[in-house]
Amino acid sequence: MTDQKGSEKSQPHCVLHGKYELGRLLGHGTFAKVYHARHLVTGKSVAMKVVGKEKVTKVGMTEQVKREISVMKMVQHPNIVELHEVMASKTKIYFAMELVRGGELFSKVAMGRLREDAARNYFQQLISAVDFCHSRGVYHRDLKPENLLLDDDGNLKVTDFGLSAFADHLRQDGLLHTTCGTPAYVAPEDDNIVSLYRKIYRGDFKCPPWFSPESRRLITKLLDPNPSTRITAAKIMESSFFRKTIPRSVSRAKDEESVTMEEKPKTETLNAFHIISLSEGVISRLEEVAARAAGKFSVRRSGDTSVRLQGEENGRKGKLAIVADIFALTPSFLVVEVKKSSGDTLEYNQFCSEELRPALKDIVWTSPVTQNSTPA
Structure with missing residues (x-):
């Protein structure tokens, strides 16, 4: 924001x-x-x-x-x-x-054209973010200057995922077919709406004379009207325009992504019950889980929106304690945050996978990309 x-x-x-x-x-x-x-x-x-x-x-x-x-x-x-x-x-x-304090990229572009090196810097960060989203099975579908923010250091931040889609929305051809976004931002541009759509369909556009040959070649591949031959994010990052002076933030993001893709799913999959489509009975279901654990846990409520499962037996690192906080978004949609308050992480993971998740499976809404789910 x-x-x-x-x-x-x-x-x-x-x-x-x-x-x-x-x-x-x-x-x-x-x-x-x-x-x-x-x-x-x-x-x-x-x-x-x-x-x-x-x-x-x-x-x-x-x-x-x-x-x-x-x-x-x-x-x-x-x-x-x-x-x-x-x-x-x-x-x-x-x-x-x-909190992103630098304002929208739109405001910066509205003041006049950017130098190519500055535009490249923003473009590199944007593609890094988009490629990461795609690797997670997420498609933004409304990328425009108003949804690209700048922080105090001039780094780009993508926001507003309200029109995003998951990988399970893809058809058999591997493409999304729902029209989203703002037509005026679907290049090329024209004052007349009929002429605008005709140009989009034909891929009819011209680059300003100050564009470099490298940028022209890349833009031509980006604006290919045929989605099967249009350049992919992976190929964009291999292009000479993109690879010229890659900023440290993009390189660091790629390193973090490689670690994230390998390590995060192993722990976060065990916590994939953060979105629960049920208006009543979440706490009572947790109490049933504790009861089935044969006296290993006691249950303590904290008002109507929080419950604590307190282990009665000492484990490797003391008694295991689990806290669940419940936030109501609508009468039929709750966000539940489940976390370990104390005790051993391995014992917590085992309890979640063997006891808690199986008991809640009929009321848990699981993200389409289950390997990447995180607590809300």
Whole structure:
């Protein structure tokens, strides 16, 4: 989320869920408002996106909200805005997100054309983020300058995954067929809408005279109207234009991605119950799990939205304790965060895979990319 001083408005400070102090209004859209917020314990600033449940339900966007939460938890990357956590009240859904202070790339481009080296730097970071998303089975489908933010160091951050799709939406030809995004950003461009679509269909475009031969060649391959012959992200990263002076952030992101692809699924698969499509009975189901464990766990509720499974036997690192916090987004959709409070990690993983997940399998909504699921 962006922090643009020109759009800031005063907002009475209030404490949200005992965790965040809500501050000034940063911006707003059709269904959401974004505020500056500060974590009361760490003092860290975040962008708090506030969505009204009634509006979401009224326009049939519940599935879109579910998808956006799941997607943003799966695509943690240096060039993607990070979702820290999701909270909810009776009337609102709260997204605590990374605060990006440099504004939209759109504002920078609107001031005039960029130097090619600067444009290349942004392009490299964008492709790094897009390639990472695709490796996770996620497709953004609404990339445009307004959804590309810049941080204080000028690094690019992709945001707004509301129109994203999962790999299971692909047809047999391996392509997505639903038209999404903003037609005016589907190159080439024209003032007349009929002429615009005709140019898109034919791939009819011209590059400005100051474009280098390398950039022209790459753009021609990018704007190929035939999806079967259009250049892929992997081939883009092999092009001479892309490989020229690759920034350290992109190289670091690729290194982190290789580690993530190998290591993360092994631990996060055991926690793939963060999106649960059930309005009632989650806590009672957890109590049943504890009861079946033959006295190994006691259950303690903390209000109506939290439960603690406390181990009665000492393990390798003391008694295992598991906490589940429940946040209601809609009457039929809950976000449940399950985490180890104390004890041995191996024992926790075994309990999750052998006891907890099997017991909850009929009420758990699992992400299409199950190997990459993370707690909400």
